[in-house]
Amino acid sequence: MEMTVAELVSAQWDDHRTGLRCEDRVLTHHQIAAGAAARAALLVDLLPRGAEPHVGVLLDNAPEYPLWLSAAALAGAAVAGINPTRRGAELARDILHTECRVLITERAKLPLIDGLELPGVRTLVTDTEEYGQLLAPYADAAPGDAVLAPPDPARRLLLYFTSGSTGAPKAALCTQGRLAAAGRSLATNFGVRRDDVHYICMPMFHGNAVIADWAPALAAGAAVALRRKFSASGFLDDVRAHGATYFTYVGRAVQYLLATPERPDDRDNPLRLGFGTEAGAVDAARFSERFGVRLVEGYGSSEGGAAVQWSPGAPRGAIGRAAPGDDLAVVDAGSGQECPPARFDAAGRLVNGAAAIGELVNRGRNTFEGYWRNPDAEAARLRHGSTGSAWYWTGDLFFRDLEGWLYFAGRTDDRIRVDSENLAAAMIENILARYERAAAVAVYAVPDPVAGDQVMATLAHPGPFDPDDFTRFLAAQGDLGPKMVPRFVRVLDRMPVTATNKVHRVGLRRTGFRCPDPVWWRPDTELTYEPLTPAAQAALVERYREQGRESLLDPR
Structure with a gap:
């Protein structure tokens, strides 16, 4: 009912x-x-x-x-x-x-x-x-x-x-x-009790906090504890003070928590479950070992059009399988045909990413309820597939193994997901285009070493590049949100274009920060750029390798 x-x-x-x-x-x-x-x-x-x-x-x-x-x-x-x-x-x-x-x-x-x-x-x-x-x-x-x-x-x-x-x-x-319905389903799946306390530290203007944290607490009659803004250093103190038993997260939050100094009493906490996305198999295991808390990975399109449910026995790195009633497929957007199953080498690395990675599509029923006064966006989300019926296109990249397990692989072209924020590359590009020293600008996603994406920009910049001048420009842009600031900046004389004179974004994304041109980067959250030296690049690539994400640096 x-x-x-x-x-x-x-x-x-x-x-x-x-x-x-x-x-x-x-x-x-x-x-x-x-x-x-x-x-x-x-x-x-x-x-x-x-x-x-x-x-x-x-x-x-x-x-x-x-x-x-x-x-x-x-x-x-x-x-x-x-x-x-x-x-x-x-x-x-x-x-x-x-x-x-x-x-x-x-x-x-x-x-x-x-x-x-x-x-x-x-x-x-x-x-x-x-x-x-x-x-x-x-x-x-x-x-x-x-x-x-x-x-x-x-x-x-x-x-x-x-x-x-x-x-x-x-x-x-x-x-x-x-x-x-979402609240009742999650409360049932996770056995939420009336005496549970749901810790909400993710921002409530996001669906994550409301749908996956507040709603199941409301459905089960559990309590909620609020943190005004996420704090890695204050997380455990909050959890203990409020007696929190459940929380939701995005992958970056887990990374921040793991970066805090270890304490001998880390496992002395009332938490029994964390539910979220994009923590990554390596960090999820580290979190469980350090804090004694099981992390359950899931995937749900914000708009309600598709969901992947975690199931016991999921292989390392897998999100799960399709939710009951969904007909999910990994589809090549160009042909509309289903991508072949993923193949892995002895070390568990994906070896056929160019063929296996495609867009996750729901070919069956879905609960997508539309966008406010935006029929064009609705039409782009719900469009016909190879069967002739309307499919729900998530805009998210996945691959699928022979057993049907689904693995998240990133976002489609113009979407960049930074710290759980979905950003539009075109919006950032329009802001960076104000930089008078650049003849042209292109903005795109490169994979984050652990979860989600990072923002990369390419500047067609005749003459020497002055990182301090570029930093001053960024700081003066009132509409440039903190998550929009590029982590990597590639500088070249002329923007590469296709035969139709469009920016060759595929080529830019394919090479990422491993390119022959000078690349400047921000090693941390400070608004300060320094050259990405060969030694720094090698150390960075090693971080991807440790997290099992090196293959994502070679998209096709």
């Missing part, structure tokens, strides 16, 4: 156990339901009649975030998760594109929207006296007292941004029914 998130929130009303912890604030499940009801009633009064029932949330992981998710569910509205790493006109575009007439934020985020043109948008600042005064008249509200539309499984609840080859972020849709 289909349920709604509103029903799950309403079920908290008579539950007076601890339901939410964040820093020094503790709320019971009842207080969460009551707070959500008050905010739902406020929202119903604030939204102009006839407006789309959308509320933008521009917050770190604070208690107000899950309260507004719950409030939107009760009111029959939808939350647009606004990414705080966006800047300037692009940030304004996200808010206006999703037609948010109310924006929930906090004082620390006000500089991000200062000076932006946001016509018709009412801003509520949660950590102000005015906000408390607005909520006060609704303090006695209960779930169901104020609704814009009756709760329904098909009612839109989430609009969360994901990037693609068009360059502009797309707002993927998620209904109450899909989110509730």
Whole structure:
């Protein structure tokens, strides 16, 4: 039977156990339901009649975030998760594109929207006296007292941004029914109990935190503990303080945790499970050994069109197999035909990547619910395959072995996944094109040594390259988010082009940072470039080899 998130929130009303912890604030499940009801009633009064029932949330992981998710569910509205790493006109575009007439934020985020043109948008600042005064008249509200539309499984609840080859972020849709079903499924699969505590340290404007962490806790009646922003150094202290038993991650977070100094009591923690993507087999094993916590890898298209489920007995590096009912295939995008199975050498390295790696496609049923006002993007995602029926194209690269196990291999051409952020190469390219000393710019992904991608840029740069001048240029670009900054910069006299006079991106990606031209790189997170010397390149390639990802440096 289909349920709604509103029903799950309403079920908290008579539950007076601890339901939410964040820093020094503790709320019971009842207080969460009551707070959500008050905010739902406020929202119903604030939204102009006839407006789309959308509320933008521009917050770190604070208690107000899950309260507004719950409030939107009760009111029959939808939350647009606004990414705080966006800047300037692009940030304004996200808010206006999703037609948010109310924006929930906090004082620390006000500089991000200062000076932006946001016509018709009412801003509520949660950590102000005015906000408390607005909520006060609704303090006695209960779930169901104020609704814009009756709760329904098909009612839109989430609009969360994901990037693609068009360059502009797309707002993927998620209904109450899909989110509730995802929460119940994960709670069942992982045996989530009422006395569990889900630690949410991934940003809640992402589907990862909401769908894979908050929703199963809500479905099972478990508590959540929030961390405003992920901190590797504070992770274990938080877990112990909150009694956390479950968390979600992306691969880079696992790498950061492993980089912290080892302590003799690392295994002394209440965690029993971590669920996420792209940790990599080597780091997942290291994490389990060091912290005594099993990591379960999975894959799910943010838009709901395809899922790969982890299964016991998965070979090293495999994500899993298709979820029940899905008809997943690894397809050559050019021919539409299924790629041949992967072959491995005695050391377990992929030896036929050029043929075996293709795009993951769901040829069967899927729960893709579309994008907000973007029919072209929907048509690109759902298009006909070799059978003549519409297939769901994930935009993600995989290969499959003879036993049917699926392995993640990267992203398709214009998508770059850095620290769980899907970035559009075209967007970064447009910003770097402002650099007057460069005659042309190309931006593309190169594999990260552990998980996901890193940003690489090629500059057609006549004359000597000045890394300090380029660094000053990057620092002055207000719309260049921190994850967009190139890790590698290749410098050449003239941009390579194809016979049709287009930038030869395939060739650039194929050679990556192992090319005959000078390459400058940032060895760490500092905005400082230095030459990638042969010794540094050899050491870097060794890191890929240790993680079993060296073959990804030779795409075909």
